[in-house]
Structures are given as structure tokens and as C-alpha cells.
Amino acid sequence: MPPELPSFLARFPAGSVVPQTGAGAPVDQETWVVRREVLLDLCRELHASRETRFDLLLEIFGMDYPEREQRFEAVYHLYSIPNGRRLRLKVPLAASDPTLPSVIPVWKAADWFEREAFDMFGLVFDGHPNLRRILTHEAFQGHALRKDYDAAKRWILTEDKIWQPRLEAPERGDSMFERMTINLGPSHPATHGTFRIVALVDGEEIVASEIEIGYLHRCMEKMSETHTWQQVIPYTDRLNYCSSFINNVGYCRSVEQLLGIEVPPRAVWARTILSEFSRIMDHVVANGSTLVDCGALTNFWYFYQCREEIYGLLESLCGARLTVSACRIGGLLADLPPDFVERSRRLLETIPPLISDVETLIDKNRIFLDRAVGVAAINGEEAVNWGYTGPCLRASGVGLDARKAHPYDLYDTVEWEVPVLRGGDVYDRYRLRMLEIRQSLSIIRQLLDRGVPEGPFVIDDPHVALPPKDACYNQMESMIYHFKLIMDGIQVPPGENYGFVEGANGELGFYCVSDGSGKPYRVRVRPPCFPIFSSFPTLIRGHGVSDVVATLGGLNVIAGELER
Amino acid sequence: MEVQGESWLTTKLDAFADWAQKNSFWPLPFGTACCAIEFMSTVSSHYDMARFGYEVVRFSPRQSDLMIVAGTITDKMAPVLKKIYDQMPDPKWVVSMGACACSGGFYRAYHVMQGIDEIIPVDVYVPGCPPSPEGLMYGILQVKEKVDRDRRALRRSKKNRKPKHAA
Ligand code: SF4
Numbered sequence A: 001m002p003p004e005l006p007s008f009l010a011r012f013p014a015g016s017v018v019p020q021t022g023a024g025a026p027v028d029q030e031t032w033v034v035r036r037e038v039l040l041d042l043c044r045e046l047h048a049s050r051e052t053r054f055d056l057l058l059e060i061f062g063m064d065y066p067e068r069e070q071r072f073e074a075v076y077h078l079y080s081i082p083n084g085r086r087l088r089l090k091v092p093l094a095a096s097d098p099t100l101p102s103v104i105p106v107w108k109a110a111d112w113f114e115r116e117a118f119d120m121f122g123l124v125f126d127g128h129p130n131l132r133r134i135l136t137h138e139a140f141q142g143h144a145l146r147k148d149y150d151a152a153k154r155w156i157l158t159e160d161k162i163w164q165p166r167l168e169a170p171e172r173g174d175s176m177f178e179r180m181t182i183n184l185g186p187s188h189p190a191t192h193g194t195f196r197i198v199a200l201v202d203g204e205e206i207v208a209s210e211i212e213i214g215y216l217h218r219c220m221e222k223m224s225e226t227h228t229w230q231q232v233i234p235y236t237d238r239l240n241y242c243s244s245f246i247n248n249v250g251y252c253r254s255v256e257q258l259l260g261i262e263v264p265p266r267a268v269w270a271r272t273i274l275s276e277f278s279r280i281m282d283h284v285v286a287n288g289s290t291l292v293d294c295g296a297l298t299n300f301w302y303f304y305q306c307r308e309e310i311y312g313l314l315e316s317l318c319g320a321r322l323t324v325s326a327c328r329i330g331g332l333l334a335d336l337p338p339d340f341v342e343r344s345r346r347l348l349e350t351i352p353p354l355i356s357d358v359e360t361l362i363d364k365n366r367i368f369l370d371r372a373v374g375v376a377a378i379n380g381e382e383a384v385n386w387g388y389t390g391p392c393l394r395a396s397g398v399g400l401d402a403r404k405a406h407p408y409d410l411y412d413t414v415e416w417e418v419p420v421l422r423g424g425d426v427y428d429r430y431r432l433r434m435l436e437i438r439q440s441l442s443i444i445r446q447l448l449d450r451g452v453p454e455g456p457f458v459i460d461d462p463h464v465a466l467p468p469k470d471a472c473y474n475q476m477e478s479m480i481y482h483f484k485l486i487m488d489g490i491q492v493p494p495g496e497n498y499g500f501v502e503g504a505n506g507e508l509g510f511y512c513v514s515d516g517s518g519k520p521y522r523v524r525v526r527p528p529c530f531p532i533f534s535s536f537p538t539l540i541r542g543h544g545v546s547d548v549v550a551t552l553g554g555l556n557v558i559a560g561e562l563e564r
Numbered sequence B: 001m002e003v004q005g006e007s008w009l010t011t012k013l014d015a016f017a018d019w020a021q022k023n024s025f026w027p028l029p030f031g032t033a034c035c036a037i038e039f040m041s042t043v044s045s046h047y048d049m050a051r052f053g054y055e056v057v058r059f060s061p062r063q064s065d066l067m068i069v070a071g072t073i074t075d076k077m078a079p080v081l082k083k084i085y086d087q088m089p090d091p092k093w094v095v096s097m098g099a100c101a102c103s104g105g106f107y108r109a110y111h112v113m114q115g116i117d118e119i120i121p122v123d124v125y126v127p128g129c130p131p132s133p134e135g136l137m138y139g140i141l142q143v144k145e146k147v148d149r150d151r152r153a154l155r156r157s158k159k160n161r162k163p164k165h166a167a
Helices: A007-011 A036-048 A110-121 A220-225 A230-237 A241-259 A265-293 A297-318 A340-362 A366-372 A380-385 A426-450 A469-474 A476-488 A529-534 A536-540 A545-555 A559-563 B013-023 B034-043 B078-087 B098-103 B133-160
Strands: A017-019 A031-034 A056-064 A072-080 A085-093 A099-101 A124-126 A179-184 A196-202 A205-212 A495-503 A506-514 A520-526 B002-004 B008-010 B027-031 B066-070 B093-097 B124-126
Touching (some): A031 A036, A056 A110, A072 A506, A085 A099, A110 A529, A196 A545, A220 A230, A220 A520, A230 A520, A241 B034, A265 A297, A265 A426, A366 A545, A426 A545, A529 A545, A536 A545, B013 B133, B034 B066, B034 B093, B034 B098, B093 B133, B098 B124, B124 B133
Parallel strands (some): A099 A124, B027 B066, B066 B093, B093 B124
Antiparallel strands (some): A017 A031, A056 A072, A179 A196, A506 A520
């Protein structure tokens, strides 16, 4: 039964906001089709009204349907933290005039998302202060995610075309220093990836800055459209490559929902455990690099040892350490190794001492406290407006965690809590991750105590999962199924679905659209660190250059996920 | 090189320079993506690349002689890579780590360079996505051998070179 429509909708002209119901409507979440003239007003109401309180803008992206009369569509995913409710807005746009109002006045998170939709689809957002390309380079022509853009058509960037920012900030009368513009990155040891930060400094203090990203835009979403559903899994590995397993789970869950299939309990159990191990891996890299950048190199070695141990476990399951591709639509790629429980238990013993070692060294360390406490702080309300999710949001006092708010897999069957801190600064982001590591360990321990559920590791459905190897070799029918699955891929029925998991960085969403052919019509990734990083210039304003370095690691911006 | 007696040896100066060079590379990690994480594993405690004399990881091109390109290079990054390569002093070597750096990997796409050898010369290609740390180490050890071979080749070519206006 669809949720009640808010009363303020009556004020909008008839036909300008049409909730989709009945046959053909998306079943995964409430969807409204909105005319662009009323979009900004509607968003203001949705954000402010007591009834709806959609305080979090998850993402904005474009869609392209060349055969439709109104070719383009801008899609908005909203979330209400107080009500736990989701809403999708779709704004159809004609190819001749793909303009619509910018919603930055309502949600600051819209800034980069709108630039991305402009870059990829050519949608023009009226009122956007800085509508230029964000992911592709300066010499790029055309809009890459449009259906008529050839996936392999490249453009060459030469040095003279590289963007040079002109930063301005009001002069202050009392400054004793000359203004200077400095450039960090895109190849800089402290950026841990490839971003470019250009900052205008007044003495040591940053008065304005701008970020350029896109140096690792690998066209993952376009590539997905040229592969079968199953073949997309390796691409998802390389989003947030510090915790690739969670990405696999997120994508597979979304497709499974679209197919309407149930994953066997054994696979769900293993997915939950390995997701938590991956979360630990991710958190130790985030914290480790924060500490390295503050000069505390030793901790990195301790932390890295955790990773090596977990790599061993993953390797025993799938043969790869980093880019695991260990999930399949409908389950896992292989059965768990016989010593899985034993190995995992051993990890539960080796990891805590390494974590405690770091805590002893760092938690009360004067040097680190001086570098971290109160640096780049953001309060909860601002963080939500900027589209934060995950550890960075929880460090600012908002306890949103998709594993608790919308439990999936086995998270509602174990006892654990969502750690929340209030400072919102570099120190709390570091502490919060340490607390979460302990929660993850506790989740894993409880699941291991339950024992491995019996049964198959992948769904027994020859239209989705490959039949067992010996059946392929010995039975005609299985061989045909194998052939069909490899050659044509899984036939996903037409429809759309937004599936999400709590990634290591926040809510990681996969919006999958199928047109019934063997390939995805569109796979859209909601990258959690994208909106977080867009707030970076605000975070560092008024701080020193050294604080930039200390802040970056804790935000855990992973280029693969940021730019896809 | 041969040792005479117990405490001194004779050699040619350039052979000595080679020997020193190949045993104390100062790598510049040009890490952009997932491969960079495996590069981190390689230098971390477990695999510890320092055992082969590579521990002085330098992020400044002017101080390094071995560039390890770890990760996907996009068209947006290409001019930066070229510039940094040009800033490294001679003699210099390049290791291309991973499928992406070698050939674009499985990104046959509108924004990805199809192998860094489109713009800079590469000495050793290390396949894998990502290569295991063992693989990377093997690749880097190949550079050692290449230092020797290159120098010999250089010497030979000098000897055979005809004066410019001879013909
Ligand atoms: S080769 Fe593979 S692991 Fe390495 S950067 Fe490319 S996609 Fe990532």
C-alpha cells in the first residue's frame, strides 16, 4: 500500500506532480514524476515540511531514453532520516531544451551531482554557480553517457588546455601576508589518489580553495552497459577497492531484487561476515593513512598487518586478494573453503591486539590530538545537508546506518550498536572508525558462533547461476544452460531497482535499470564519498595547509568510487 | 669486477656506477588506483620491498630514477604523467604495473589511456589486475638486469657508431 501523500501537494498545479502507481510503476520505492517548473518549490517543501522532512539528498543523475518523446530524465533520490523514508523524483526533459532549476539552495549536496549530470548527459541546471565538466577532461567533446555516444571514443587532452582556476576571496585589511595560490596534486603523496586541490593561502591560512577531480574517471557506468549483468561484478570491485567485497554485495543485491530471487542462507551468512571483514580492511586504511599523513608511520604497519591477514581469508575463498569478485548474482562464486570458520576465528584473535596497539599509541597522543581535535569539524545538520552518510556522518552526531535503519542480510539477527560521536572533526572520525571495527568484530564473532548454515552456496536456478561443473560435463541440459548463461547472460526482466548497502564510506547504492535485453540498460552507482568530498573546500577554509593533509585521509575519499 | 687480495678491487667506473644504481633504486610510485593499494602491500611489513634495496620511496620526480606506474591512467591524467616523467633525471626506468597501465585493462573506454606506452617508454610490464606483490617484485628485479644489459648495449652501439659524415 503506497504511503500517504503529503497535504502540501494539493497546492501544486494539477498534473505537475504525479505519483507513479499501478502496473509499470517501480516497485522498489515511491516514485513521483515531476514537471520541471515546480521542481524547486517541491524540493523546498519536501525538505522543510514537517510531514516529509527529506533532509538528505542521496544523489542526482541523468537517464537517456532516445526513443521517448522527452528523451532525458533527471532522477533525484531523497531520504528522510527522521522518517526512514525514501523517495524518487523523475523530471522528464525534452532533448531540445534539457534545462531544469538547480536545487543547490535546498541541498548543498546537489552541487557536484548536478555538474556530473551536466557532464554525462548535457542537462543544464539553471542557477548553478559553476556548471562545468567534472569527471571528463577539458578537451572532451559530447556527453559520454548518452546512448548515442560511442563507448570507446576518446579525446586527447594537451597541456595547454588544462584548467587553471582563478580563486578569489575578499581581502582582509589586517593581513600581513601576500596571497599565494598553491597546488596540491593530482600527483601528490598526501592525496592518496588522484585529486587536485588548488588553494589560495593568506600566510598559512586557506581562504579559498577549489577541487578538481576526474583523474580516475574510468567510465564504469558506460562499461556496464556494454557487458552482461554478471560481467559487471569485476567493475564493481574497482569502485571502492579498499573493500571490494561490499561493492559486490551491493550490486548483486540490487540485481537479485530486480530478478526477485532469494539468496540461500549459506551465502547470506558468508556475505555478512566477509562484508564486515572488508569494512575492517577499509577502516584501517582510512585511519592508517590519516596517521601516516600526520607523521605516525608505525601505525600503518600495524594496520596493514590486519589487511594482510584478511587478504589471506579472501584469497582462500576466491584466489584474489584485493579485487575479489567473490559474489555472484544469486550467491557466491564458490563454496566456502573447509577451514573458513577456523581461519576466521584466528583472525578474530590476531586483529584486536593490532588495533589496541594503535589505540595505545594514538588515542591520547599529544601530537596527534593537536593535529586532529577541532580540525575540519562539521556539525550534524550541515553534514546531512552536504549529503554525508557513513562514518563521517556518524562522527558528527547523526546515527544513520543502513544496516540498522533498513536491515538486510543478517544484521537484524545479531546484537550490535551504531557508534555515534559528536565532534565531527578529524579526531572523531578516527575514533569512530576504531569503534566500528570493534562492532564488526563482534558481529563476526556472533555469526561464527552460529556455525555455517548448511545448503548450497548459490541459488539453484539454471537461468541465474551456472550449474555445477560436473553436471555441465555430463548432462546435456546443464551444458546448454551453461552455454546460454555464458553467451547471453542472465535475462533480467524489464524494471528498475535501487539497491543499497552500508558501504565502508556510507550508503552505497546501485540503481539498476533493465530493458529486458541481456545487458543492463543503466547501472548507476551512488558513490558515498562523492558528496562528502564536495564539502572539502568548506571544511578546510580557515585552516592551514597541513590540516588539509590531516583531513583527507579521514574522509576516506577513494578515487575509484568517487569518479567511477 | 673482480676482487684482488682481500681488501680492494678493480673495476671500470661505469660498471661500478651500474652496480650501485641497480642495487639502490629510488622508486617514484605513480599510484592512481587499485594497483597502488597492492603497491602499498609490497612496501609494507609483510612483503617489505626494502629487502632488495628499494626502500627510499620518493614522491619527488627529481630525486628518483625508477617510476612505478600503478593504476589506470586516464586521458585527464596523461599530461601529468608525461610531465612527471620528463622531470625525472636520466638515467631512468619505468615499470608499468597492472593491466591498466600496460594496456588499459578491461576499460576499453572513452576516458582511459590504452596503455602508458602511448606516451612514455616502458621497461618492464607487470601483468595482473592487480599483480600480486610477488609479481611486482619479480618485475622490479627484472629492472636490475635491464640496467646491466642496457649499459652493455649502449657501449656496443657507441663502438659501432660511425662518424657522422662518414658516408
Ligand atoms: S590493473 Fe586492475 S587492479 Fe590495477 S589499476 Fe587497473 S583495474 Fe585496478
